[in-house]
Amino acid sequence: MPHSQVDIRQNVPLAPYTTFGIGGAARYFAEVHTEEELLEAVDFAREQELALFTLGGGSNLLVGDAGFDGLVLHIAIHDPTKITIDGDFAIHTVAAGVVWNDFVLSVCEEEISGIECLAGIPGSVGGTPVQNVGAYGQEVAETIVSVRALDLKRKAFADLSREDCGFAYRRSIFNSTERGRYIVTAVTFRFDMTMKPRLTYADLTKYFGDRQAAPLEVYHAVRAIRHGKGMLIVEGEADSRSAGSFFKNPVVEQEVLKRIASALKMDVDSVPHWPADAGRVKLPAAWLLEKAGFVKGFTMGHAGISSRHTLALINRGDAKAADIFALRDTIQAQVKAEFGIVLEQEPVQLGI
Ligand code: NAP
Numbered sequence: 001m002p003h004s005q006v007d008i009r010q011n012v013p014l015a016p017y018t019t020f021g022i023g024g025a026a027r028y029f030a031e032v033h034t035e036e037e038l039l040e041a042v043d044f045a046r047e048q049e050l051a052l053f054t055l056g057g058g059s060n061l062l063v064g065d066a067g068f069d070g071l072v073l074h075i076a077i078h079d080p081t082k083i084t085i086d087g088d089f090a091i092h093t094v095a096a097g098v099v100w101n102d103f104v105l106s107v108c109e110e111e112i113s114g115i116e117c118l119a120g121i122p123g124s125v126g127g128t129p130v131q132n133v134g135a136y137g138q139e140v141a142e143t144i145v146s147v148r149a150l151d152l153k154r155k156a157f158a159d160l161s162r163e164d165c166g167f168a169y170r171r172s173i174f175n176s177t178e179r180g181r182y183i184v185t186a187v188t189f190r191f192d193m194t195m196k197p198r199l200t201y202a203d204l205t206k207y208f209g210d211r212q213a214a215p216l217e218v219y220h221a222v223r224a225i226r227h228g229k230g231m232l233i234v235e236g237e238a239d240s241r242s243a244g245s246f247f248k249n250p251v252v253e254q255e256v257l258k259r260i261a262s263a264l265k266m267d268v269d270s271v272p273h274w275p276a277d278a279g280r281v282k283l284p285a286a287w288l289l290e291k292a293g294f295v296k297g298f299t300m301g302h303a304g305i306s307s308r309h310t311l312a313l314i315n316r317g318d319a320k321a322a323d324i325f326a327l328r329d330t331i332q333a334q335v336k337a338e339f340g341i342v343l344e345q346e347p348v349q350l351g352i
Contacts, residue, residue, distance in 0.1 A: 006030050006037040008044055008071070014063045014350075017055055017074065019122055019233055021241050022321050023063025024351070026053075026072040033076050033097075035157065035185055038150055042183075045071040052152070053350055054183050056096065057123030059233070060131065060243050064351030065321045075126050077185055081106070091145070093188045096126025100133075107191065108215040114143040114191040116218040117204070120226040122233045122244070126184040130174040132167045136201040136222065141167035145190040149174075149182035157185070169276075170248065170346075230308030239306040241315040243347035246328065247285040250341050251276040257283070260339050264291065285343055286310040292334045303327040321352075 012029035015021050028050060030041040045052050051070030055061070079095040081103070090112055094103050104119045117138035118128075127133070128140045129147045144162055151158045160182075166173040174182055197218045199205055207221045226232045230239030260283075261268045273281040289295075289310050298305040302319035303326065306312035313324055328345065335343050 006032060006040045006044075008041065012072070014055075014058075014067060014072065018058035018061050018063055018243070019240065020062055020243050020315050020324070020347075022065075022315050022319055022324065024065050024067025026068045026070070028071040029074065030071060031074045031076050033078070035077070035150070038073065038075075038077075038183065038185065039155075041071065041073055042150070042152065042155070052180075056127035057100070059122035060127065060347045062243055062321060062324060062345075062347045062349050064349065066351050068351050073183065075124065075183070075185070077126075079186070088192060088194050090191045090193055091188060092191070093148075093186055094125045095186050096124060096184045098125045100125050100128060105219060107189075108219040111215055112191045112193055113195045113197045113215045113218075114138075114189070115140070116197055116215040117201075117222055119219040119222040120232045125187050129165055129167075129172055129184060129187055131170050132172050134170065136204055137198070139167075139169075140187075140189075141165070141172075143189045143191055144187060146188045147182075147184055148186040148188070149184045151182055153181050158182070169251075175348075228308065230306045230312060238316065239308050239312065239314055241317075242306060242312040245285070245309075245311040245346050246313040247289070247311060247331075247343040248346050249282050249285045250288075250343060251280050251282050252341065253280055256339075256341065257281050263339070283341075288335050288339060288341065288343070289331060292331070292338050294331050294334070300327045300330065325352075 008028055008030045010028055011025045013025045014023045032038045032041055053068055053070060053072050055072050055074045075096045077095045077097040082093040084091045100121055100123050103125055104115050108116050117136035121133055129144055132139050132141045147160045147165055149158055197213055197215055199208055203225050223232060233240045257271060257273055258268055261271045272287050273283050276282040294305055296305055296310055297307045301323050302316050303323040304314050304316045306314050313327055332343050335341055
């Protein structure tokens with residue numbers, strides 16, 4: 001095979017690279033450690049006319065049982081973080097392959113606020129801008145200033161500004177308008193060192209009361225809360241074999257909220273919801289699932305719902321992707337029948 005540095009392997013099972021532990025093999029698989037290796041692997045794919053798929057931490061991914069008939073690029077770029085200080089601001093440029101939680105911890109240990117609510121989110125730094133990862137009222141778009149990526153269209157590296165990235169709720173150009181065009185190699189964050197953690201979500205205000213908490217305390221609290229909900233990847237825990245939240249929280253018109261309240265003979269105020277853009281409301285998908293009869297611990301063959309979080313579908317052991325798809329389809333059909341809402345799958349799907 002005409003490649004000099006980058007190691008390109010064949011028929012590599014993908015299941016071990018995903019937190020779900022599900023899925024077939026990749027026809028070709030390259031682990032890239034540098035931007036040069038990335039270019040080489042992309043050249044190989046072009047020469048062989050192979051489809052490309054970029055794999056980071058594999059934590060938001062469901063691989064189909066037939067695997068992938070192309071080249072999977074596993075981004076393992078781990079260059080040391082570059083830190084510069086500009087007045088009250090700390091600027092960190094972090095390689096895409098760095099484990100996200102390791103980076104969060106290092107920032108919190110510096111007593112810097114900005115990403116402490118995002119502790120315990122699995123995956124790598126490079127994956128975070130793609131879906132503008134967020135939790136407990138904080139999202140990466142608030143601190144990202146630029147994203148470095150290989151632009152496959154131009155075959156050149158580009159430094160995209162925050163505006164270029166088009167961030168919105170769980171969305172960026174990388175998972176919407178420009179899906180498949182860029183491969184993230186590094187992310188630059190800018191932290192205001194005068195900022196203190198802002199705790200707005202009930203889980204956290206309950207934990208700390210009125211007390212002002214330090215970033216590292218919030219880091220540990222968020223990990224404990226996530227652990228309690230089975231949302232922390234812990235080796236050997238059955239509820240960890242998942243891709244986190246399986247459905248997005250739907251954003252709907254006020255009319256839909258009223259319709260749900262009346263169908264359930266409830267006051268509108270008793271139906272949990274939060275304001276979203278354009279006068280719409282965000283509904284918790286987990287609540288809809290429970291009202292439709294899909295509760296924690298629900299099982300269907302080898303697939304199931306986490307015993308600690310309604311929104312996480314799990315591999316109960318030896319599940320095939322087909323088992324997860326069957327459970328997903330059953331839930332979607334029931335929620336649609338009861339509430340007229342089509343729940344959208346959150347994890348990226350590779351193959352069928
Ligand atoms: P949760 O805290 O029980 O919240 C469930 C839903 O209620 C979410 O839609 C959340 O909005 C909303 N919500 C709760 N309190 C709110 C408030 N004070 N203001 C506005 N909206 C509020 O959710 P969870 O499942 O245990 O997850 C904890 C956090 O992790 C949530 O923020 C969730 O979105 C986040 N998460 C993110 C990802 C991801 O980025 N892919 C994956 C899994 C979980 P938000 O979704 O806007 O927070």
